[in-house]
Amino acid sequence: MNQTFSGYSDEEIWSVFLTGDSAALDCIVKKHYNLLYNYGRKFTQDTDLVKDCIQELFLALWKNRAGTGNTACVKYYLMKSLRRRLARELSKTGNITPESLEFLQLNMQLPQSPEVQKIQEERHAELSARVVQAISALSKRQQEIIYLRFYLNANAAEIGLIMNLSRQSVYNLLQLAISRLREISDTVFKHDIGYLLLLLALFH
C-alpha cells in the first residue's frame, strides 16, 4: 500500500483522488481490487471479463473525476459501478438484459478443516447443504442481498445504491431472506440435537 495514504480513510483518499492525484487512485485500486474481483465473479465465471471491467471502471473514474463528487462510501460506490458495467457487458454477449443481472448458483464446496473430525465434518456438510438449499430457494436478488448484507456488511441504503433498488424493496427482500435464515437455524435446533452437542465440544 502506498505509504503516503496509510492511516487515511477511503473517503479521504477519494477526495485527494478527485483533485487529480493518480497515486490516490492507485491506492484505491489496490485496496479494493480483491473485493471487486470476488464480487464480479459472483455474476460470471469469465475472470478476464471481470478484470477488464475493473480496469475500465477505474479508467472511466479517472477520466470523469471532474464530474464526480465525494461519496459517503467508496467501497459500495465502486461495487455499484462494477455491477453496472458487468451487466452492460454481459448483456452484449449473453441473453440477459442489463436489468436482469443475476448471481450465479451458489457453490457448495466448503473449505476442509483438518482439525475437525470426520463425523463432525459430515454433520457440518449436511448442515451446509441445507443452508445452500435454503439460500438457493431464495430469488437471485435475495441471494445477492444476503451476500451484501451479511458478507460485506452493507446496510439497506447501501444495498439499494449498489443494486439500484428503493430502500423499501431492499427492506422487504431482506426481511424474507432473514426469515429464511431463521428457519434454517430452527431446523438445526429441532432435528439435530446430536450435531449441536458435537459442535459444543468443538467450540470449547
Next chain:
Amino acid sequence: MHNFEINSIDDLVANASFQQWILSNDEKEGAYWSRWIADNPEKLEWVAAARSVIQVLAANTVALPPDEVAAAAAAIQHKILLEENQHVPGFDLHSGRKIRINSLPVRFKWGIAASLLLAIFAGTLIVQTAKVKNARAYESILDKATKVGTTYRNNSPGARRIYLPDGSEVDLQTGSSLIYMVEDAVARREIFLTGEAFFNVATDPSHPFIVYTSNIVTRVLGTSFRIKAVPDETVASITVCTGKVSVYKTASFTSQDAAEGFVLTPNQKAEYDIKKEQISKALVESPQVTKKDPGDFSFEGAPVIQIFRELQDAYGISIVFDEQTLSTCSVTAVLDDKNFYGKLNTVCKIINATYEIIDGTIVISAKGCKS
C-alpha cells in the same frame, strides 16, 4: 473486549468479529466467542447455522496474489499516463521538464560524449510534441514483449537469482517481475522490469542490454547495476556498481528521435522523480573503491591536488576544483581506515575547504592556502 448484542441469527452472521473467527480462525475473536457460547448455550444453533451461512457465502472467494493486484494497478496507472499525455494542452518551453545537468565546466573522468550533451538539449525541445507518439511506442514494445518474451516473477519472500539465456544474472527482489526478450531484428537484449533488481550483465557488445521500466531506460554493454522502479514509489533509481551505463527517459528512448540521456559511472546513481518527470544524478550513499589496486592513502606533505586525483581515480568519482587556488595546499594525513566521505571531509577540513555534490560530481570550494 467486545460486547455485542446478538438478538437473532442474522446479528451473528453480520457480525464482523464472528465472521473473522469463522473464516480466518482468528484466536482473539475465537476466545470471545467461546466465552459467549458458554454464556449463551441456548444460542448454539444460531452459531452452527451462522457458521454454515458464512462459509457458503464466502465459498469461492479468492485472494489474488499481491503481485497480480500490483500488476493490475500498474496497468491502470500506465493507461492513465498515456491518456494524460494525449491531452497535454500546449507545449511550454519553460515547463521545467529539462533534465538537471551541471552548468559547471566539469571534467568527467569518463567524459560524456559531446553529441550526447547536445542530444539532451535537443531532446528537451522535442520531448513534449513527441510524447504522445513515444508513449504509444513503448506500449507497443511492451505488448510485443508480453507475447513473445519470457516472464520471470518473484513471489517468494527473499531475492530470487535468475539466469538469463544470454548468461546474465539477475537478483529479482520480492514482488518484482521481468520479461526477457531478444529481438534479432534489432540485435538487442531487452528487459522489461517492474520492481527492483540487481543486474550482472554478460558482456556482448554486439547485443546491447536494455532495461525498460515505465519511466526510465538503462542501456549497457556489460556491467553490474541495480534498478529500482517499484510501481508504488514516486522515485525510480539506478545505481551503478561496475562499468558504465546510459540512462534515458522511457518516452524519449522509444521515440524515433535522438534520445535524451546521460552516462552513469560507478558509485553514481540516477533518480527519476515520476511526478516532476525529472532525472537527476547523484552519488550512492557509500561509494566503494572501483580501482583494482588503489594503493594506500597515507600522505606526508602531499599536494592536495594529488590527493584529490588519487581519490578520483580510486572511486571513479569526478572531483572538480580550481587547480590554481589549491596549488599551494599540501596535506599530511592517514586516511586508509576512512570511507570516501570520511577521506574527503578530513582533507577538506585540513585545507579549510568545503564541497558540494552536484549531479554526481564533487565540487570543491576553497580559498587556497598561505604559502
